[in-house]
Amino acid sequence: MSGTNADLLDRKNAATPRGVGVMCDFYAARAENAELWDVEGRRFIDFAAGIAVCNTGHRHPKIVAAIREQLDYFTHTAYQIVPYASYVTLAEKINERAPGNYPKKTAFFTTGAEAVENAIKIARAATGRSGVIAFTGGFHGRTMMGMALTGKVAPYKLNFGPFPAEVFHAPFPNPLHGVTTTDSLKAIEHLFKADIEPKRVAAIIFEPVQGEGGFHPAPADFVRALRKLCDEHGILLIADEVQTGFARTGKLFAMQHYDVVPDLMTMAKSLAGGMPLSGVVGRAELMDAAAPGGLGGTYAGNPLAIAAAHAVLDIIDEEALCDRATQLGDRIKANLKNLREIVPQIADIRGPGAMVAIEFCKPGSEHEPDPTFTKQVQAKALERGLLLLVCGTYANVIRFLFPLTVEENVFDEALSILQDVLKESAAVPA
Numbered sequence: 001m002s003g004t005n006a007d008l009l010d011r012k013n014a015a016t017p018r019g020v021g022v023m024c025d026f027y028a029a030r031a032e033n034a035e036l037w038d039v040e041g042r043r044f045i046d047f048a049a050g051i052a053v054c055n056t057g058h059r060h061p062k063i064v065a066a067i068r069e070q071l072d073y074f075t076h077t078a079y080q081i082v083p084y085a086s087y088v089t090l091a092e093k094i095n096e097r098a099p100g101n102y103p104k105k106t107a108f109f110t111t112g113a114e115a116v117e118n119a120i121k122i123a124r125a126a127t128g129r130s131g132v133i134a135f136t137g138g139f140h141g142r143t144m145m146g147m148a149l150t151g152k153v154a155p156y157k158l159n160f161g162p163f164p165a166e167v168f169h170a171p172f173p174n175p176l177h178g179v180t181t182t183d184s185l186k187a188i189e190h191l192f193k194a195d196i197e198p199k200r201v202a203a204i205i206f207e208p209v210q211g212e213g214g215f216h217p218a219p220a221d222f223v224r225a226l227r228k229l230c231d232e233h234g235i236l237l238i239a240d241e242v243q244t245g246f247a248r249t250g251k252l253f254a255m256q257h258y259d260v261v262p263d264l265m266t267m268a269k270s271l272a273g274g275m276p277l278s279g280v281v282g283r284a285e286l287m288d289a290a291a292p293g294g295l296g297g298t299y300a301g302n303p304l305a306i307a308a309a310h311a312v313l314d315i316i317d318e319e320a321l322c323d324r325a326t327q328l329g330d331r332i333k334a335n336l337k338n339l340r341e342i343v344p345q346i347a348d349i350r351g352p353g354a355m356v357a358i359e360f361c362k363p364g365s366e367h368e369p370d371p372t373f374t375k376q377v378q379a380k381a382l383e384r385g386l387l388l389l390v391c392g393t394y395a396n397v398i399r400f401l402f403p404l405t406v407e408e409n410v411f412d413e414a415l416s417i418l419q420d421v422l423k424e425s426a427a428v429p430a
């Protein structure tokens, strides 16, 4: 199918439902590392990376080669029917690299939401309990349990209920907006009094850095306290690393920034550099709680995606992408900090490694979110060819998800666009 962006937009509106909301009004033709081109030949610098999927860039030659090689052998046997070695060896690599000095097992799935669903299934099977505690602002996917766990109503939960029962939310720490670690922990204690006794809680699930919710890092004392609470009550701690994984935060997994370990961890997105693959890794005995046949899926652990994931792990090592994430993250943070005086809407610049975000609030206010200004920055950047994503409960945060393999000159070009756009937007506020 070919056509101009305008033709395609009309056809898209006629052929696909509005529920699949689409941010851009141009259509991708090709992409390479941190750049993509639309069907009319216009170039964009891609600081969205397919929503945190292409930490290793678009079409990394090693990933393309790995997929091509696998294409010559087989594309699908259904791992649960005829298994293949590459699934097993990838599980071995993940078990070795995931945080936690204990025997581990890994199961592969297809999407992030599916990994989350399965982590909850495993936690329930292992504990014989039903309750799950999640956090406001958290995002865990668009399946029924994913939505139930997600702590943001619009647009994810609108008109889709009822959701699976026994899911409870506590506020996630957010120092800028006055929610402390103590507040969050008190809210969990309150849940134990008002809603569910701790011995019926199977798991607490959290993102080490909330992604969709606004790139809020979980404070170290909060994660430590969650671990302690879980240990006291026999609750499992699940880290949802779907967005934080694979070098984005300067470590292979964000949990490696903390001095405690989770019992189960979900992963997806940059695991397979653009191919659909997700996984759950965890303590071996917990992972074995589900009965044979209880986990899996027709496409779960697709061989092409598994081949890509092997290449991704090699690339992260060979190109030292954890270090590069830290370097690039430091550069963008320093750059943005220099603008604080002339862009009074900048309320916060945060995030570990290259999981960096900038939050905008109304100047002179007590941190009143400014989604209009945020949207303006995003729109102006896009006009100049820089693709940026907005996030946050109040849509007032811009998150940077550039490929960690981005070329220096492309990164510099993006920083310079960002600077111009921020200065311009501050001079003529929305």
Ligand SMILES: Cc1ncc(COP(=O)(O)O)c(C=O)c1O
Pocket (backbone or CB within 6 Å): 051, 111, 112, 113, 114, 116, 139, 140, 141, 142, 207, 211, 212, 240, 241, 242, 243, 268, 269
């Ligand atoms: C932390 C987290 N969990 C789960 C999901 C759901 O992943 P998917 O969209 O692949 O189902 C996402 C997606 O953004 C996510 O960021």
